[in-house]
Amino acid sequence: MTVLEDGSRLALDADSAVKVRISGERRELTVTQGRAGFTVAKNGRPFAVTVGDKTVVATGTRFSVELLGRSANVVLYEGAVVVLQGRPGESRQIAAMQPGSSLTLPVTGGAEREPSL
DSSP, X not given: OEEOXXXXXXXXXXXXXXXXXXXXXXXXXXXXXXXXXXXXXXXXXXXXEEETTEEEEESSOEEEEEEETTEEEEEEEESOEEEEEXXXXXXXXXXXXXXXXXXEEEOOSOOXXXXXX
């Protein structure tokens, strides 16, 4: 388990990687391989996890995102998240999830290979 600078926690499965960018206004993560679990610290800033062309946005919750080839599986354990299609600023909501739900979606667009956790 890794504690991020905002107090959120990130758990990576074996052979998994996540790119993390946290600034004063944003918390943005990209799953580049495998599965990652998130326990999001509540601080008012959106916490966005991108996989391919899909983005899961939360403000204080616990969920996981798994990249499975050309699909992504999102599981919500606590709180609420929305799933967006497209790039930030040009996206539209395609799902709102409640605790205990899961969603498998096709993803397009390759994830960049950059230094990851």
